[in-house]
Amino acid sequence: MELWADRLARAAAQGREHEVLALLEAGALPNVPNCFGRTPIQVMMMGNAKVAKLLLLYGAEPNCEDPATLSRPVHDAAREGFLDTLVVLHQAGARLDVRDAWGHLPIDLALEQGHHDVVSYLLAAQNDSQGSGPASIASAQAPPDHP
Numbered sequence: 001m002e003l004w005a006d007r008l009a010r011a012a013a014q015g016r017e018h019e020v021l022a023l024l025e026a027g028a029l030p031n032v033p034n035c036f037g038r039t040p041i042q043v044m045m046m047g048n049a050k051v052a053k054l055l056l057l058y059g060a061e062p063n064c065e066d067p068a069t070l071s072r073p074v075h076d077a078a079r080e081g082f083l084d085t086l087v088v089l090h091q092a093g094a095r096l097d098v099r100d101a102w103g104h105l106p107i108d109l110a111l112e113q114g115h116h117d118v119v120s121y122l123l124a125a126q127n128d129s130q131g132s133g134p135a136s137i138a139s140a141q142a143p144p145d146h147p
Contacts, residue, residue, distance in 0.1 A: 009034035012055060015045035020054050030060035039064055046077050049084035062094035071100040078106035078122065081115035086122075096125055 008028040011019040020040075024030065033039050041060040044051050052073075056062060065072050074094045077086040086106070090096060096106055107126070110118035 004028040005032040005040075006034045008032075009038065009040045009043050012040035012044035012051050015048040015051055017048065017050050017054065020051055024054060024058040030055045030058045031064070037067070041073050042066060044073075046073075046080050046082045046085050049082070049088045052085050052088045056088065056092040062089045062092045063098075065098075069101045070098075072098060074098075074106045075100050075104070075109055078115065078118050079109035079113055081110070081113060081118055083115075083117050083121060086118060090125065096122060 004023060004026075005028070008020065008023045008030070011023060030041065031039055034043070039060065041052065041055045041062065042064060044055065046052075062074075063072055072094065074086060074089050074096060077083075077089060099105055107119060107122040110122060
């Protein structure tokens with residue numbers, strides 16, 4: 001299975017949706033680390049929300065942290081400005097209130113990089129005082145899916 005872990009991580013990192021799906025359907029496990037100790041969701045192409053959805057559908061852990069930086073996939077998506085991926089992660093249960101090794105929340109990283117759409121989403125998620133949860137925030141804030 002270790003070889004499969006490397007193949008799945010590489011396919012996810014390169015955003016190859018069809019290969020990711022084929023490997024998952026063939027039995028590759030989404031939470032097994034590759035030879036560098038990272039899981040596919042940690043190394044996936046952040047700009048490809050479809051890869052994120054596939055990994056999560058097959059059981060990838062959205063809250064896995066990097067052992068060195070303590071960052072999670074939501075930190076990466078927020079820092080790089082990938083709102084679609086951030087929404088997918090959040091809908092799957094990714095926590096938005098966890099700090100990385102430098103004390104940054106995902107919203108801090110989005111602010112530093114000027115990703116205003118991501119900041120707006122994260123603020124809405126923080127201010128969700130009616131208990132409507134991630135799904136309603138996502139539908140209100142996320143851009144439409146593009147085929």
